[in-house]
Amino acid sequence: DGGITQSPKYLFRKEGQNVTLSCEQNLNHDAMYWYRQDPGQGLRLIYYSQIVNDFQKGDIAEGYSVSREKKESFPLTVTSAQKNPTAFYLCASSITGVYGYTFGSGTRLTVV
Amino acid sequence: SQQGEEDPQALSIQEGENATMNCSYKTSINNLQWYRQNSGRGLVHLILIRSNEREKHSGRLRVTLDTSKKSSSLLITASRAADTASYFCATDFTGFQKLVFGTGTRLLVSP
Numbered sequence: 001d002g003g004i005t006q007s008p009k010y011l012f013r014k015e016g017q018n019v020t021l022s023c024e025q026n027l028n029h030d031a032m033y034w035y036r037q038d039p040g041q042g043l044r045l046i047y048y049s050q051i052v053n054d055f056q057k058g059d060i061a062e063g064y065s066v067s068r069e070k071k072e073s074f075p076l077t078v079t080s081a082q083k084n085p086t087a088f089y090l091c092a093s094s095i096t097g098v099y100g101y102t103f104g105s106g107t108r109l110t111v112v
Numbered sequence: 113s114q115q116g117e118e119d120p121q122a123l124s125i126q127e128g129e130n131a132t133m134n135c136s137y138k139t140s141i142n143n144l145q146w147y148r149q150n151s152g153r154g155l156v157h158l159i160l161i162r163s164n165e166r167e168k169h170s171g172r173l174r175v176t177l178d179t180s181k182k183s184s185s186l187l188i189t190a191s192r193a194a195d196t197a198s199y200f201c202a203t204d205f206t207g208f209q210k211l212v213f214g215t216g217t218r219l220l221v222s223p
Binding site: 058096099105 | 143152160162204214215
């Protein structure tokens with residue numbers, strides 16, 4: 001079955017640590033996205049990539065970094081510069097054109 | 113922020129009733145999409161309506177778009193308990209599939 005996989009499901013980070021969230025898709029989608037969701041709120045765009053080896057900042061990119069070395073993979077690193085990283089992180093992908101997104105099941109990150 | 117807003121924030125109905133959610137946005141759009149999110153899960157794409165369309169149907173879902181008022185509505189007919197979820201509208205105002213999500217409507221359908 002084709003889909004988009006995020007791992008881990010839950011992640012705990014100590015103060016000052018960098019952590020990396022994994023996002024892998026086997027849908028052959030060109031575009032991939034990272035969103036952050038805070039309790040009771042909508043989604044805010046962190047980074048997106050429309051082709052391999054290229055990515056763009058979204059609305060809240062500060063304290064985050066990404067890479068897009070393979071079409072299937074778009075990992076997100078939450079750096080120590082992100083002051084309030086506790087949130088639900090969602091990865092999505094889409095094909096080029098006017099189509100909907102396919103979302104992963106999310107990673108819940110908590111700072112301890 | 114370009115973020116859209118859904119109204120109401122929360123909606124509680126009985127099974128069999130219809131549920132209507134509204135979405136307003138601020139700038140001209142290329143298309144508007146509706147998504148469902150069950151608690152603690154990822155979002156699921158429901159329906160997409162382009163800026164030159166006024167109404168679309170998919171099963172028990174009906175979406176309307178009024179570009180002059182910059183608003184859309186999602187109607188779920190004959191609601192079921194399984195429809196309990198949060199519903200988000202998302203707008204693409206760039207034409208490059210960079211979606212901006214609204215704040216969501218929490219729908220509770222009681223048996």
